[in-house]
Each structure stands twice: as structure tokens, then as C-alpha cells.
Amino acid sequence: MESIGTLAGGIAHDFNNILNIIRGYATLIGQQPTAGWQITKSLKVIDQEIERGASVVRQLLAVARKTETHLASLDVNDIVLKVCELIKTFPKTITVALNLERDVPSVLADPNQMSRALLNVCVNARDAMPTGGQLSIRTETVDANKVRDRRFDGGVNGYICIAVSDTGTGMKDEVRGRIFEPFFTTKGIGEGTGLGLAIVYSIIKEHNGLIEVDSVAGHGATFRLYLPIQSGEQSVADAPKKSAASGGIHPSRSGTVLVVEDEVALVQLLKKLLSQAGYRVLAAMDGEEAIDLYQNHKAEIDVVLLDLGLPKITGFDVIPRLKEQNPGVNIIITTGYLEADLKAKLFRTGVKDCIHKPYLVDDVIERIGTLLENSWTASNEA
Numbered sequence: 034m035e036s037i038g039t040l041a042g043g044i045a046h047d048f049n050n051i052l053n054i055i056r057g058y059a060t061l062i063g064q065q066p067t068a069g070w071q072i073t074k075s076l077k078v079i080d081q082e083i084e085r086g087a088s089v090v091r092q093l094l095a096v097a098r099k100t101e102t103h104l105a106s107l108d109v110n111d112i113v114l115k116v117c118e119l120i121k122t123f124p125k126t127i128t129v130a131l132n133l134e135r136d137v138p139s140v141l142a143d144p145n146q147m148s149r150a151l152l153n154v155c156v157n158a159r160d161a162m163p164t165g166g167q168l169s170i171r172t173e174t175v176d177a178n179k180v181r182d183r184r185f186d187g188g189v190n191g192y193i194c195i196a197v198s199d200t201g202t203g204m205k206d207e208v209r210g211r212i213f214e215p216f217f218t219t220k221g222i223g224e225g226t227g228l229g230l231a232i233v234y235s236i237i238k239e240h241n242g243l244i245e246v247d248s249v250a251g252h253g254a255t256f257r258l259y260l261p262i263q264s265g266e267q268s269v270a271d272a273p274k275k276s277a278a279s280g281g282i283h284p285s286r287s288g289t290v291l292v293v294e295d296e297v298a299l300v301q302l303l304k305k306l307l308s309q310a311g312y313r314v315l316a317a318m319d320g321e322e323a324i325d326l327y328q329n330h331k332a333e334i335d336v337v338l339l340d341l342g343l344p345k346i347t348g349f350d351v352i353p354r355l356k357e358q359n360p361g362v363n364i365i366i367t368t369g370y371l372e373a374d375l376k377a378k379l380f381r382t383g384v385k386d387c388i389h390k391p392y393l394v395d396d397v398i399e400r401i402g403t404l405l406e407n408s409w410t411a412s413n414e415a
């Protein structure tokens with residue numbers, strides 16, 4: 034697991050940069066006045082594939098527990114209903130039965146990751162019922178003490194349990210003992226990668242939850258996912274909410290942006306598109322250059338778009354050096370991947386926004402505009 038983690042982190046950084054460059058230049062091609070419908074159509078395919086590439090990276094990072102978690106207060110029943118929409122594509126020989134507890138207390142969880150975990154479990158249930166059967170999903174509140182009795186760490190407020198049962202093939206003990214191992218599968222080549230439950234396991238663990246499996250060969254299986262009920266407190270990892278100030282107002286398209294990025298092709302692209310959008314652009318290719326440039330031009334620079342993985346001085350170390358020069362500096366970080374803890378820490382040090390690669394330059398322009406709009410509003414109100 035450790036080595037997969039290290040490998041995944043490295044690959045994610047490079048791979049997301051590559052995807053970012055492809056996406057950016059594809060956008061440029063699409064903006065050519067001569068681009069006809071055929072080119073537009075091809076570009077759409079390229080964009081879909083870029084999304085798929087990015088999702089493969091996320092998948093790998095999920096297994097390596099290096100994926101980011103965006104926690105929000107969630108009603109697990111909503112997640113179940115969302116997944117039910119997705120499993121409508123299951124064969125008609127499989128009937129789906131729901132038994133959802135009313136007014137279930139909320140949990141602090143990442144909605145996308147939770148849907149993914151639940152979907153993986155449901156897909157396995159489908160695969161275990163090749164000739165049909167029943168898939169049942171149940172949600173219920175479980176008392177903390179009851180869970181503690183089973184020698185789990187009891188959450189203060191108890192747990193919400195999502196139980197997924199099937200009437201399929203079930204598992205022998207030898208199989209059940211290995212199902213959470215990455216790449217363990219009993220399915221044929223091309224049918225299963227063996228990553229599904231490894232992902233479920235890391236997601237649930239990431240949420241301080243627990244998984245239980247009951248199964249008897251020939252008699253189906255039940256997977257129970259337990260999530261701690263949300264306490265009154267906000268999680269640290271909960272990223273700051275974006276200001277709603279931009280509603281109806283067009284973000285300003287003027288000001289100077291210092292782009293700090295070590296990928297030449299990306300710098301050129303950002304220079305071109307940000308200038309087109311009305312910004313003046315200064316660029317630094319490494320951390321040292323960024324600090325020097327900021328020192329000499331801090332009166333003009335409105336926003337610093339800072340990549341984290343930089344040569345000489347990393348983005349992480351550039352941040353305090355810029356803050357020394359100007360405590361109110363507007364920094365937006367860009368990154369291929371960032372662990373939730375680290376991201377929360379960066380926000381606490383005063384980073385204003387974080388954009389994930391592969392990004393659309395349009396999105397970057399939008400976020401710079403919003404940040405400037407907010408900081409000008411704030412300084413006018415002060």
C-alpha cells in the first residue's frame with residue numbers, strides 16, 4: 034500500500050500537469066475562428082478523455098488514501114437515492130428494495146466519495162447475482178454503545194449504518210478474508226480490477242467509519258458501512274466556503290497576475306489567455322524567481338497564481354516569504370493533488386483559493402476575477 038501511495042502521488046502530479054497542458058491547448062484550438070464543427074466535435078472527445086484520465090488518477094489516489102476529501106453535512110438517504118438512480122441500469126432480473134430511516138441524523142462526509150463507495154458495493158452485489166435476485170439497501174441509526182459492544186471505536190453520537198444486502202453467490206471464508214486487498218478479485222480478466230472494495234475501505238476509513246461484512250457461501254452477502262453521526266463541530270478539513278459575492282456582478286478583468294509555474298507550455302498558455310482576458314501577466318518559473326519578482330513588483334501584483342511543486346523553492350515555502358512582504362497577498366494555489374490536511378493548513382495560513390489540475394483556463398480567469406472582486410469589496414468596506 035505504501036509504495037502504491039508514493040508512486041500514485043508522483044504520477045498524479047506529472048499526469049495532471051500533462052492533462053492540463055493538453056486541455057489548455059485544445060481550448061486554444063477551439064477558439065480559432067476557422068475551427069469548424071468537426072474540430073469542435075473532436076475537441077469535445079478530447080475533453081471527455083482528459084476527464085477520464087483525471088478520474089483514473091483520482092482512482093489511484095483514492096486507493097493510496099491521498100485523495101482530497103470535501104466534507105459537508107450529509108443526509109445519507111440522499112446518497113442512497115442518488116446511487117439508486119445510477120443502478121437503474123442494472124438488469125431487470127434484480128429487484129431493488131429500500132428501507133430508509135426517516136429523519137436520519139446527518140453525517141460529515143464527502144458526497145462524491147460516499148456515492149462512489151456505495152456504488153462499488155452495489156455493483157459487487159449485482160455481479161454476485163448473475164441470474165437475478167434482490168438488492169436491499171437499508172439506513173438506520175445505530176447506538177454508539179451497541180457498536181462499541183462489537184469492539185469498534187464508538188463515536189460519541191453513534192453511527193449511521195448503510196447496509197447493502199444481496200441474495201447472490203455469497204463468499205467462502207478464504208475470499209471474505211481478502212476482499213479489501215487492492216487487486217484481489219475472483220472475476221475474470223477485464224471483468225474486475227480488484228480495486229472496488231479497497232477504495233470503499235479507504236473512503237470509509239477516511240471518514241472515521243467502519244465496515245462489516247456478513248456472508249455465507251451460496252446465501253448472499255451483507256455489507257454494512259458505518260459513518261459517525263456529525264457532532265456539533267465543523268471539521269477542520271472543511272474548506273472555506275466560496276463567497277457568494279459574485280452573484281450578478283461580472284468579475285473584474287483588470288489587474289496584474291503573477292503566474293508561478295514550472296511547465297513552460299502552461300506558462301505560455303496562461304500568459305496568452307490571461308492577457309486576452311484583460312490581465313497583465315508576470316511569470317516566474319521557480320520559487321526563487323517568484324520571490325524576487327514579487328519583491329520588485331509587489332505594488333502592482335494583485336494576485337499570485339502559485340503552483341506548489343516548484344524547483345529551487347517549493348510553493349509551500351514561497352507562501353510565507355510572500356506573506357512577509359505583504360500579509361494581505363492574494364494567493365491562489367494550483368495543484369495536481371493535495372491531501373486534505375495540508376490543504377486545510379494552507380487555507381489557515383491565508384491562501385485564498387485552490388484550483389485543481391487539470392483545470393480549464395476559463396475557470397482560472399473566473400476565480401481570479403471573483404477573488405479580486407471580493408478583495409476590492411472588502412477594502413472598500415474597511
Ligand SMILES: Nc1ncnc2c1ncn2[C@@H]1O[C@H](COP(=O)(O)OP(=O)(O)OP(=O)(O)O)[C@@H](O)[C@H]1O
Pocket residue numbers: 153157158161199201202203204208212213217218219220224225226227228229230231253254
Ligand atoms: N456482494 C458480494 N458477493 C460475493 N462476493 C463479493 C461481493 N462483493 C465482493 N465480493 C468478492 O470480493 C472481490 C473483491 O471485490 P472488489 O470490488 O474489490 O473487486 P472486483 O469487484 O473484483 O473488481 P472491481 O470492483 O475493481 O471491478 C470480488 O472479486 C468478489 O469475489
Ligand SMILES: [Mg+2]
Pocket residue numbers: 153156157225228229230
Ligand atoms: Mg467491485
